[in-house]
Amino acid sequence: xxxxxxxxxxxxxxxxxxxxxxxxxxxxxxxxxVFGERSLIQATVDRLKQVIAPERLWVLTSxxxxxxxIGQLPEIPASQILAEPAQRNTAPAIGLxxxxxxxxxxxxxxxxFPADHLIAKPVAFRQVVRAAFRGAQAERLMVVGIQxxxxxxxxxxxxxxxxxxxGGPEPLPVKRFHEKPPLAKAKRYMAAGHFYxxxxxxxxxxxxxxxxxxxxxxxTATVLAxxxxxxxxxxxxxxxxxxxxxxxxxxxxxxxERAENVSGLATTDFGWxxxxxxxxxxxxxxxxxxxxxxxxxxxxxxxHNNFVDARGKMVALVGVxxxxxxxxxxxxLIAGRSRAQQVGDVVKALExxxxxxxx
Numbered sequence: 001x002x003x004x005x006x007x008x009x010x011x012x013x014x015x016x017x018x019x020x021x022x023x024x025x026x027x028x029x030x031x032x033x034v035f036g037e038r039s040l041i042q043a044t045v046d047r048l049k050q051v052i053a054p055e056r057l058w059v060l061t062s063x064x065x066x067x068x069x070i071g072q073l074p075e076i077p078a079s080q081i082l083a084e085p086a087q088r089n090t091a092p093a094i095g096l097x098x099x100x101x102x103x104x105x106x107x108x109x110x111x112x113f114p115a116d117h118l119i120a121k122p123v124a125f126r127q128v129v130r131a132a133f134r135g136a137q138a139e140r141l142m143v144v145g146i147q148x149x150x151x152x153x154x155x156x157x158x159x160x161x162x163x164x165x166x167g168g169p170e171p172l173p174v175k176r177f178h179e180k181p182p183l184a185k186a187k188r189y190m191a192a193g194h195f196y197x198x199x200x201x202x203x204x205x206x207x208x209x210x211x212x213x214x215x216x217x218x219x220t221a222t223v224l225a226x227x228x229x230x231x232x233x234x235x236x237x238x239x240x241x242x243x244x245x246x247x248x249x250x251x252x253x254x255x256x257e258r259a260e261n262v263s264g265l266a267t268t269d270f271g272w273x274x275x276x277x278x279x280x281x282x283x284x285x286x287x288x289x290x291x292x293x294x295x296x297x298x299x300x301x302x303x304h305n306n307f308v309d310a311r312g313k314m315v316a317l318v319g320v321x322x323x324x325x326x327x328x329x330x331x332x333l334i335a336g337r338s339r340a341q342q343v344g345d346v347v348k349a350l351e352x353x354x355x356x357x358x359x
Contacts, residue, residue: 005107006133007206008052009097012041012061012069012115013084017344018277021331022309025064025359030115031072034281041115042072047122048113049075051129058100059115060084060093079231085240091254092220092246094202095213096239100230102206109136110209112202112251118284120271128267132203135171135263141212141256142171142203143264145196146272151186154276154341156198156252164194164266171263177256196266200274202251209255217254220246278324278333279340282307292317307337331358 016029023029030041038046045057054075059082061069066083073081084093094112101108111129119125128144136142145158147166157178164172177198181189189195204212213221223242228234247254256262273280285293291305292298295315298308303317310327324340326333335343350358 002051002053002056003109003133004053004056005105005109006052006056007101007105007108007110008048008057009094009110009112010041010044010057010059010115011090011093011112012059012065013087013093014116015062015347016116017347018341020343020347021328021333021358022326025062027068028062028065029275031065031068034275035118035284039072040118040275041069043119044113044115044117045073045076047119047125048129051126051133052111058082058097060097061115062087082239084243086244088243088246088248090251091213091217091249092224092243094209094251095217095220095224095246096227096243098204098206098209098213099224099227102210103229106207108206109133110204110206111136112200114200114274116275117200118271118273118275120273121269124268124270125272128265128270131169132201132265135265136203136205136208138171139205139208140171140261140263141208141259143174143256143262144199144201144203145264145266146199147266147268148190148195148197149269151183151190152197153180153183153186155274156180157186157189157195158198158264160194160196160264160266162192162194166196166266167268168266172266174256174262174264177252194266196264197272198252199272202256208261212255212259216258217247217249220249220254277340278307278309278326278335278343279337282324282337305337 012030016023019029031039033039057076058080063083070078070081101110132142158174159176160172223245227238282293287293290300292300294308298315300317302319304321306317306323308315308325322337324335324337
């Protein structure tokens, strides 16, 4: 039976710019059916239900996405799906949720979950979540580390003490957080064996997190503490006014890299992926004998290792390899798979051109 003092915050405010042209402001990656029939945010809620009751889940998102998320998640009270008045990164978003929860339940312990991750082994994932909640009840700031499967340059890393073993249920002290490394350093991290991918999943008592904010991010902590109680007539209007005054900073930089009471779980693989680009989707999807991911209706002639998302159309590939092709009603993306991380730069270019119809 779920612990009545466990709460979940799902962060769903991102735009998913590396998933353009399918991901837009009003239909960002987290509400898309990237895998199967359920959207990424629906899948997030599905795997959390056995640990955190839906009525104790909260979602922070954008104004543009709130209505879509309310429609996709009828099991979560609509009042708990909040639209951020301005994008201020993860520290203010998490601080806002902690402020609300601490005033409603002084014993609240909260987990923070990105809305757009893929977890292929949900049973193993829930074991990790339960262990992280237990660790957080000892006034620790907890983070989940993922044992690296390759020398990834697109993730931050958590350094645990040398000799740490993956899969243990007990929290380990975090020695240091490391930013996304170049390939040579990522290879050294992997060979060392005590560096883990930073999953972006955090756990703590709400009041412990608020104390950390007061110490390390006092201006934002003061702004959030001045909010009226959640559910009061003035809460929404006051939030609209004061939230933009918060600093624009991640929880990693604001708190986790500065605090002393930081611990983590060094986990074995539970099928985690942050699904950070179209190439990540390619890597996770079944492929034909030539390594292509395509629609059902397709012809491939001397074509290898391509990803094609062109729904409702015959796709013919002739003599091409390592491409990403994504077709929508008003835009077509063609990119090399090795350049998938640069798709977000297309969105920046569209913003400079003021092509709001394509954003």
